[in-house]
Amino acid sequence: MQKRDREATRARLLKAARQRFAREGYDATSVRDIARDSGVDATLIFRYFGSKKQLFDQATAADLPPDLLEGPREELVARMVRTVVDHDWTEYGGEHPLVAMLRSSAHEDARQRIRKEVCRTYVDALRDLAEGEDAELRAELLSAWMVGIGVLRSVVATPALSDARAADLAPHIATVATALLGRPMSGTVDQKGEPG
Amino acid sequence: MQKRDREATRARLLKAARQRFAREGYDATSVRDIARDSGVDATLIFRYFGSKKQLFDQATAADLPPDLLEGPREELVARMVRTVVDHDWTEYGGEHPLVAMLRSSAHEDARQRIRKEVCRTYVDALRDLAEGEDAELRAELLSAWMVGIGVLRSVVATPALSDARAADLAPHIATVATALLGRPMSGTVDQKGEPG
DNA sequence: CTCATAAGTCATCGAACGCTGACTTAGGGA
DNA sequence: TCCCTAAGTCAGCGTTCGATGACTTATGAG
Numbered sequence: 001m002q003k004r005d006r007e008a009t010r011a012r013l014l015k016a017a018r019q020r021f022a023r024e025g026y027d028a029t030s031v032r033d034i035a036r037d038s039g040v041d042a043t044l045i046f047r048y049f050g051s052k053k054q055l056f057d058q059a060t061a062a063d064l065p066p067d068l069l070e071g072p073r074e075e076l077v078a079r080m081v082r083t084v085v086d087h088d089w090t091e092y093g094g095e096h097p098l099v100a101m102l103r104s105s106a107h108e109d110a111r112q113r114i115r116k117e118v119c120r121t122y123v124d125a126l127r128d129l130a131e132g133e134d135a136e137l138r139a140e141l142l143s144a145w146m147v148g149i150g151v152l153r154s155v156v157a158t159p160a161l162s163d164a165r166a167a168d169l170a171p172h173i174a175t176v177a178t179a180l181l182g183r184p185m186s187g188t189v190d191q192k193g194e195p196g
Numbered sequence: 197m198q199k200r201d202r203e204a205t206r207a208r209l210l211k212a213a214r215q216r217f218a219r220e221g222y223d224a225t226s227v228r229d230i231a232r233d234s235g236v237d238a239t240l241i242f243r244y245f246g247s248k249k250q251l252f253d254q255a256t257a258a259d260l261p262p263d264l265l266e267g268p269r270e271e272l273v274a275r276m277v278r279t280v281v282d283h284d285w286t287e288y289g290g291e292h293p294l295v296a297m298l299r300s301s302a303h304e305d306a307r308q309r310i311r312k313e314v315c316r317t318y319v320d321a322l323r324d325l326a327e328g329e330d331a332e333l334r335a336e337l338l339s340a341w342m343v344g345i346g347v348l349r350s351v352v353a354t355p356a357l358s359d360a361r362a363a364d365l366a367p368h369i370a371t372v373a374t375a376l377l378g379r380p381m382s383g384t385v386d387q388k389g390e391p392g
Numbered sequence: 393c394t395c396a397t398a399a400g401t402c403a404t405c406g407a408a409c410g411c412t413g414a415c416t417t418a419g420g421g422a
Numbered sequence: 423t424c425c426c427t428a429a430g431t432c433a434g435c436g437t438t439c440g441a442t443g444a445c446t447t448a449t450g451a452g
Contacts, residue, residue: 004418004429025302027223030409041431046411103302105351106221118352134364137356140348141341141368144357148344152336155301156314160333161340168330172337172376179375180368200399200448226439237401242441 010048012038015091017059022093022100026056026107057109060101062117068125075186076125077142077177078170082189084150085166095154098147102155122146130181138180145176206244208234211287213255218289218296222252222303253305256297258313264321271382272321273338273373274366278385280346281362291350294343298351318342326377334376341372 016038020029031052035042049055066083068076084096092100098117104110122143123136130138149169152158167188174187212234216225227248231238245251262279264272280292288296294313300306318339319332326334345365348354363384370383 006429009429023302025221025223027221028302031411032409043411043432044430047430052410102298102347102351103221106219106224106299111351111353115352115354118348119354123354134356137360137364138368140354140357141345141365141372143354144344144348145337145341146344147347147352148340148342149337151298151343151347152314152340155298155307156311156343157307158311158315158319158336158339160330161336164333168333169337172334175375176337176372179371202399205399227441228439238440239402239442240400243400248440 006048009038009040009044013040013045013048013055014059017055018091019093021056021059021104022095022097025103026110027104031055053109056104060097060113062097068121072186072190073129074184075189076129077173077181077185078166078187078189080122080125080146081149081169081173082166084146085153085164085169096150099150099154102151118143118147126181129183129185132182138182142177142180202244205236205240209236209241209244209251210255213251214287215289217252217255217300218291218293221299222306223300227251249305252300256293256309258293264317268382268386269325270380271385272325273369273377273381274362274383274385276318276342277345277365277369278362280342281349281360281365292346295346295350298347314339314343322377325379325381328378334378338373338376 013034016034017029020034020037031042031045034055035045045052045055049058066079066087068079068083071079087096089096098114101110101114101117105114123139126139126142127135130136130142132138149161152161153164154162170187172187174185177185177187209230212230213225216230216233227241228238230251231241241248241251245254262275262283264275264279267275283292285292294310297306297310297313301310319335322335322338323331326332326338328334345357348357349360350358366383368383370381373381373383
């Protein structure tokens with residue numbers, strides 16, 4: 001028996017909710033499921049979060065926009081791929097939060113969240129790199145690639161991409177990013193003081 | 197009042213089911229929704245299809261693998277993009293069937309369907325074109341792009357890609373496909389006897 | 393027209409859903 | 423130790439879900 005601790009209980013609910021919502025989507029997840037997973041009474045969900053919807057919003061709120069903008073510009077795409085491929089997303093049921101949220105994309109709220117996140121994390125950052133007339137379109141095309149890689153990895157589970165690490169993708173990333181952005185792009189992220 | 201016609205009623209149910217399941221996913225769609233949309237009594241769903249699940253299977257059964265393999269090999273990717281971007285998917289609620297099925301990807305059955313479809317439609321066809329050591333990986337990377345473009349268009353609804361026609365993407369498709377496959381690829385589909 | 397049959401309707405089931413208000417219990421300050 | 427308060431429990435509400443079986447009605451063959 002654990003001690004009574006409001007914040008710890010809240011955290012356990014949030015963690016279980018994140019995993020359930022990621023793996024099974026909003027509709028297929030019941031508040032009773034989340035309560036059972038976390039070993040917490042279901043009614044506390046409403047006491048602490050108000051409603052299932054508000055729990056979803058808080059559980060899937062992207063608390064972690066990784067430091068994509070830090071580092072050399074020519075490594076931006078490589079850093080994006082690393083967050084999609086190498087990052088540990090076990091907190092989100094092992095799937096990239098964006099891919100996970102696609103499962104709940106029947107609801108307009110979730111769609112807007114996805115839209116905002118994709119634009120903020122990928123398109124906006126890439127548009128600056130893509131110079132020329134249709135910079136927006138090329139930035140979106142490269143963003144589409146990132147999202148597609150995430151989808152094929154964790155939803156479609158296609159053989160080669162599922163097992164691939166970011167390093168395996170590096171040469172291809174460099175080629176495509178360079179071709180699409182019209183400027184030389186690196187496929188790998190330079191690690192300070194790390195042996196090559 | 198329309199005449200009693202088993203096949204016509206079945207077809208109306210299938211059509212309504214396709215649109216509902218595509219737009220809102222499996223869980224957010226109730227058999228009563230489908231019945232209301234099609235103006236048919238809900239119990240006929242179980243009489244004609246057995247269960248909601250079997251209706252879903254039949255409604256989303258890909259009856260249309262477009263003739264992707266017909267035509268010049270160097271136009272294969274361009275043909276794929278056309279089916280994603282230019283094809284009229286109003287029968288599926290205006291969204292590409294694969295993207296629509298992603299909404300139901302919480303269920304393992306749907307995931308397997310998606311996996312089979314992606315592999316059959318995209319990866320298998322592209323692997324032949326990608327010569328060299330990691331042909332499989334490059335085929336999957338290009339497939340990921342196709343899927344990602346579909347997702348950004350209809351789920352994320354990013355501005356430039358949503359409005360784009362296949363012709364707008366042509367030069368970029370040619371560039372990326374050529375770079376990834378290591379052989380010259382066309383960005384457009386040559387139309388027989390059609391003025392350029 | 394008759395009427396057997398197939399097409400469509402109706403009432404309703406049990407289970408699961410999100411959610412609520414009244415209740416019980418643990419735990420630290422006095 | 424007492425006891426007030428906050429943390430956690432419990433029974434159950436109203437609704438909706440997928441699904442069933444008995445019923446009614448239209449329709450075409452004879």
